[in-house]
Amino acid sequence: DGGITQSPKYLFRKEGQNVTLSCEQNLNHDAMYWYRQDPGQGLRLIYYSQIVNDFQKGDIAEGYSVSREKKESFPLTVTSAQKNPTAFYLCASSIRLTASSYNEQFFGPGTRLTVL
Amino acid sequence: ELKVEQNPLFLSMQEGKNYTIYCNYSTTSDRLYWYRQDPGKSLESLFVLLSNGAVKQEGRLMASLDTKARLSTLHITAAVHDLSATYFCAVDPTGSARQLTFGSGTQLTVLP
Numbered sequence: 014d015g016g017i018t019q020s021p022k023y024l025f026r027k028e029g030q031n032v033t034l035s036c037e038q039n040l041n042h043d044a045m046y047w048y049r050q051d052p053g054q055g056l057r058l059i060y061y062s063q064i065v066n067d068f069q070k071g072d073i074a075e076g077y078s079v080s081r082e083k084k085e086s087f088p089l090t091v092t093s094a095q096k097n098p099t100a101f102y103l104c105a106s107s108i109r110l111t112a113s114s115y116n117e118q119f120f121g122p123g124t125r126l127t128v129l
Numbered sequence: 130e131l132k133v134e135q136n137p138l139f140l141s142m143q144e145g146k147n148y149t150i151y152c153n154y155s156t157t158s159d160r161l162y163w164y165r166q167d168p169g170k171s172l173e174s175l176f177v178l179l180s181n182g183a184v185k186q187e188g189r190l191m192a193s194l195d196t197k198a199r200l201s202t203l204h205i206t207a208a209v210h211d212l213s214a215t216y217f218c219a220v221d222p223t224g225s226a227r228q229l230t231f232g233s234g235t236q237l238t239v240l241p
Binding site for chain 2: 046053054055056057058061071103105115116117118119120121122123
């Protein structure tokens with residue numbers, strides 16, 4: 014079955030720790046994204062990547078880092094510099110990004126991060 | 130800065146009734162998406178609207194796009210409890226091909 018997987022489903026972090034959230038897709042999609050969702054809010058873009066070894070900051074990139082070494086994988090690290098990381102994190106992917114294509118994104122199940 | 134506004138933010142409706150959710154956006158776009166999110170779950174794609182006047186229907190939900198008015202609507206017909214969820218619209222600005230900007234969501238509760 015094709016799809017997007019995220020792990021872990023729940024993650025607890027102590028203050029000052031870095032943690033890495035996993036996102037893997039087997040849809041052969043070029044583009045991948047990380048979003049943050051706070052309770053009762055919409056989604057805010059953290060980082061996105063259009064191709065391997067390239068990524069761009071979204072609206073709220075401070076305190077986060079990513080890598081894109083493989084097409085299938087786009088891990089997100091929440092660093093100690095992120096002051097309020099407790100949130101629901103969603104990974105998404107889409108086929109490709111061109112000016113003439115549309116950008117229907119497909120989402121993984123999410124990781125709920127809580128800072129203790 | 131692109132702004133995407135949904136209203137209402139909260140909606141309680143009786144089963145069997147009709148209602149419309151509105152999505153206004155502030156920049157030129159002919160690509161708009163609707164998603165559904167159940168509590169604690171991820172987002173599920175509902176509709177992709179790619180041109181002015183586009184209309185898509187699936188079951189009791191119908192979405193439309195008016196690019197001149199910068200407005201999309203999600204119409205619910207004869208609501209049932211299973212439609213209770215949060216609905217998001219997302220806009221893909223013309224020529225950006227980069228990212229979607231999401232509205233804040235409309236939390237729909239269908240009451241028996």
